[in-house]
Amino acid sequence: MRDRSSPQPPADRFLRWVAGAAIVLLTLFVAQPYLTGLAFSERTSRAITARGDLAPAEATTVELFARASPSVVHVFVQAAAQGRALMGVDADDGDQNNGAQTGTGFVWDAAGHIVTNNHVVAAAAQGGSSVAVRLSSGAVVSASLVGAAPSYDLAVLRLGRTTAAPQPLAIGTSADLKVGQAAYAIGNPFGLDHTLTTGVISALQRRLPTSAGRELSGVIQTDAAINPGNSGGPLLDSAGRLIGVNTAIFSPSGASAGIGFAIPVDVVNRVVPELIRNGRTRNPGIGIIAGQEATAARLGIDGVVVLRVLRGSPAAAAGLRGVDPQTGDIGDIIVGAGNQPVHRLADLTAVMEAAGLGAPIELTVERDGRTRRVRVTTSDVAERRL
Numbered sequence: 117m118r119d120r121s122s123p124q125p126p127a128d129r130f131l132r133w134v135a136g137a138a139i140v141l142l143t144l145f146v147a148q149p150y151l152t153g154l155a156f157s158e159r160t161s162r163a164i165t166a167r168g169d170l171a172p173a174e175a176t177t178v179e180l181f182a183r184a185s186p187s188v189v190h191v192f193v194q195a196a197a198q199g200r201a202l203m204g205v206d207a208d209d210g211d212q213n214n215g216a217q218t219g220t221g222f223v224w225d226a227a228g229h230i231v232t233n234n235h236v237v238a239a240a241a242q243g244g245s246s247v248a249v250r251l252s253s254g255a256v257v258s259a260s261l262v263g264a265a266p267s268y269d270l271a272v273l274r275l276g277r278t279t280a281a282p283q284p285l286a287i288g289t290s291a292d293l294k295v296g297q298a299a300y301a302i303g304n305p306f307g308l309d310h311t312l313t314t315g316v317i318s319a320l321q322r323r324l325p326t327s328a329g330r331e332l333s334g335v336i337q338t339d340a341a342i343n344p345g346n347s348g349g350p351l352l353d354s355a356g357r358l359i360g361v362n363t364a365i366f367s368p369s370g371a372s373a374g375i376g377f378a379i380p381v382d383v384v385n386r387v388v389p390e391l392i393r394n395g396r397t398r399n400p401g402i403g404i405i406a407g408q409e410a411t412a413a414r415l416g417i418d419g420v421v422v423l424r425v426l427r428g429s430p431a432a433a434a435g436l437r438g439v440d441p442q443t444g445d446i447g448d449i450i451v452g453a454g455n456q457p458v459h460r461l462a463d464l465t466a467v468m469e470a471a472g473l474g475a476p477i478e479l480t481v482e483r484d485g486r487t488r489r490v491r492v493t494t495s496d497v498a499e500r501r502l
Contacts, residue, residue: 180300180356181312187285188302188349190250190309191232191259191273193217193239220303220349220362221249221273223284224388228275231388232348233363234264237271247273251282252310263391267399268332268383269363271348272391285350288357290336290380293317301340301362301376303349315340315374323462324364324377333462335377336360342376351378358384398496400468400475403429404436406461419451419482420461430492437483451487452480468494 219236351360360378407421437447
């Protein structure tokens with residue numbers, strides 16, 4: 117018979133030790149969250165870690181926004197009978213809500229002139245709508261429409277009585293812009309006041325159609341986020357100078373897809389003073405209605421097809437001929453202007469704008485397979501009719 121008081125074999129003691137250790141480890145594993153919470157929980161406010169100086173790029177952006185944002189305003193054009201908007205039935209969604217057109221603008225001068233997009237205030241230009249501007253201080257001030265230039269999608273407002281108009285933005289130039297340099301947009305996307313987005317200038321010399329049936333050349337493309345409500349707001353360079361007026365986005369969804377467009381400041385700086393002086397801008401032209409470029413391209417035509425000629429216009433005086441309304445035969449195709457090739461309407465309008473009003477331009481015109489040169493003098497054709 118085995119003596120029960122005899123020592124256990126070493127193997128049994130080892131197995132018991134391993135089992136005990138495993139139990140201890142399992143217990144610690146199960147209890148670990150409780151023990152960690154008990155030992156490391158912060159039951160009072162944590163000490164604040166010193167931030168230190170902002171990075172140079174951050175400090176520049178912060179300073180730029182602080183300096184420029186007071187000059188940026190929120191523009192509202194509201195029809196007279198829109199009580200639902202006052203009841204807050206729908207949220208502000210940017211450029212259009214509850215029959216109210218909203219957008220952004222900025223202070224142009226010490227007289228309280230505000231620059232914005234024409235499409236933001238188009239309803240006011242047609243009558244029956246009032247315009248109000250919310251300043252960066254939160255004050256809402258009535259405004260009147262001074263003038264509009266649909267061909268450039270620009271408009272000028274003037275603030276009503278206010279204690280003190282904000283400072284105007286510094287003006288830069290778009291002539292020396294470089295692709296890749298920093299760009300900053302300030303506006304009210306989706307009604308959210310004073311929003312800053314940053315990016316770069318993605319491309320230059322883009323073309324953008326306007327509501328007046330013209331095509332604006334030299335447009336700035338940026339990837340700084342531009343959304344509905346940013347329309348009419350400033351695009352700034354890293355020095356805080358105005359280099360463009362944000363006007364459109366390219367997006368199937370209607371939200372920013374990284375492709376936004378701005379009217380170059382050199383155009384703005386030419387058109388806005390004329391709107392302040394005269395309430396309108398005079399557009400140098402020759403008095404033609406151009407055919408659709410997509411249709412001309414499908415027909416293999418390289419140039420501007422003269423669809424119709426305005427009565428009493430320089431084009432009519434020069435004998436230009438449009439499409440025959442009876443037979444549909446094409447008349448004249450403008451393929452050159454001022455020793456520059458003309459492939460599309462923007463090429464022709466660029467030459468006319470560079471020449472100015474009352475300037476002679478030599479056109480190269482194709483008709484019936486033959487090329488001839490025609491001399492025309494530009495004039496203000498904005499109010500001419502067929």
